[in-house]
Amino acid sequence: MTSSMGSADNLTALQRSIGYQFSDLGLLQQALTHKSHSKTNNERLEFVGDAVLGYLVGSMLYRNYPHVQEDALSLMRAQLVRGKTLAQVAMRLNLPDYLQLGSGELRSGGRQRASILADALEAVIGAVHEDGGIEQAQQLVQKLFADLTQGLDAESLKDPKTRLQELLQGNGLDLPTYTVEQVSGADHQRQYTVKCEVPSLAVQAVAADSSRRSAEKAAAHEVLILALAQQHAFNSQKEKKAKKKAKGHAKKHASNDEKAAHQSTASVQHQAPTQTDPVLADGSTRGGCDHG
Numbered sequence: 421m422t423s424s425m426g427s428a429d430n431l432t433a434l435q436r437s438i439g440y441q442f443s444d445l446g447l448l449q450q451a452l453t454h455k456s457h458s459k460t461n462n463e464r465l466e467f468v469g470d471a472v473l474g475y476l477v478g479s480m481l482y483r484n485y486p487h488v489q490e491d492a493l494s495l496m497r498a499q500l501v502r503g504k505t506l507a508q509v510a511m512r513l514n515l516p517d518y519l520q521l522g523s524g525e526l527r528s529g530g531r532q533r534a535s536i537l538a539d540a541l542e543a544v545i546g547a548v549h550e551d552g553g554i555e556q557a558q559q560l561v562q563k564l565f566a567d568l569t570q571g572l573d574a575e576s577l578k579d580p581k582t583r584l585q586e587l588l589q590g591n592g593l594d595l596p597t598y599t600v601e602q603v604s605g606a607d608h609q610r611q612y613t614v615k616c617e618v619p620s621l622a623v624q625a626v627a628a629d630s631s632r633r634s635a636e637k638a639a640a641h642e643v644l645i646l647a648l649a650q651q652h653a654f655n656s657q658k659e660k661k662a663k664k665k666a667k668g669h670a671k672k673h674a675s676n677d678e679k680a681a682h683q684s685t686a687s688v689q690h691q692a693p694t695q696t697d698p699v700l701a702d703g704s705t706r707g708g709c710d711h712g
Contacts, residue, residue, distance in 0.1 A: 430518075437513050439563055440548050440556055447551050451543035452515070454536060456522030462543035469546030470501075472554070476561040477501055477569075484569055496572045500565060506538035509564050515540050528608055580641035584616075587647055593620045596643060598636050601626060616643045621650055 431448055435441050442448050447465070455461040477500050481493050488496070499505065510516070516531040519540060530536050549557040578586075584596055602613040612632045616639035617624035625642030629635040 434513065434515075434518055438544065438548070438560055440552060440560055442547070442551050444551050447547040448544065449520075451547040452518045452540060453520040454522065454525060454530065454540075456525040456530070457520045462540060465543040465546035465550070466539045467546070468549060469542035469544065472549045472557050473501055473542055473545050473561060476558050477565060479558075480562065480565065480569055481572075485572075495578055496569075499572065500568055503534055503538040505568065506541045507534035509568075510537035510541040513541070513564075515544070580637050580644050584618075584640045584644045584647065587644065587651070588618065588620075591651070593618070596640065598639070600632060600635075602628075614639050616640050618643060618647065621647055623647060623650070 431445065435448070450460060451462045451465045451469075453461045455463055474497065478493070478497050481488075481496050481500075485493065485496070515537055519531055519536070521530045521536075525533075525536070545557060545560060548560050581596075588595055596616050596618045599615045599617070600612060601615050603610065604613075605611040610630060611628055612630070612635040613626060613628040614632065614635035615624060615626045616636065623643055623646040625639045625646070627635050627638035627642060629638055
């Protein structure tokens with residue numbers, strides 16, 4: 421089954437959106453063709469696009485964040501090239517309207533499936549690379565991802581499971597446990613319900629998603645929020661106690677200083693005068709030698 425939007429006559433708008441005019445329009449058509457539709461599909465172009473995208477996004481981040489270290493750059497790149505982000509970019513280009521899918525995928529909502537959209541976007545990038553070279557692919561990636569590279573925070577981009585683990589380990593607490601509570605839905609529409617629990621903090625959260633890993637991340641994210649709130653409350657209480665203690669010490673020191681000053685004054689007032697040799701009427705001093 422062929423989507424009419426995927427025909428050569430209807431790809432002008434898409435080319436305008438991506439800012440590139442194909443010399444070989446067949447490459448773009450292939451990039452939009454899912455394996456459920458034809459043996460000649462977008463899997464090989466997706467392979468190229470995946471490599472090209474990773475390289476170009478990495479290069480953009482290297483230039484935009486000159487003081488960020490390699491491990492943080494890797495986290496930032498992973499955020500930008502993950503399936504969810506690619507699917508969002510594909511939606512901005514209206515790629516669902518141009519996809520060529522088999523009847524089974526069409527019936528099961530394949531046009532809106534994130535994995536299909538992400539693969540198609542990578543295939544389009546691969547097609548631009550094969551048709552126009554690396555410079556044209558770079559211009560496209562810059563156009564699609566430049567705004568997404570702004571204001572990235574490597575710490576906040578960490579996997580929620582990683583952040584939760586680091587938080588707990590940093591405070592000497594046991595690691596969280598993840599339990600699959602329920603699996604429901606047909607094979608192509610699985611729904612996993614997962615519970616994340618941290619007994620030492622008495623917090624837990626339940627989340628559901630289309631994959632176990634995604635459900636674990638979502639549950640970990642909720643627990644992380646609760647754990648951070650507890651840490652904030654603990655730190656605030658600790659800070660208040662520290663301030664109160666410091667204030668008490670300052671008051672004690674002030675009292676001690678005042679007491680010491682009072683004692684010093686009293687000591688001066690009651691101290692006997694120092695005995696010195698008085699000056700006699702003739703100007704000599706008692707105890708002086710008379711050499712006359």
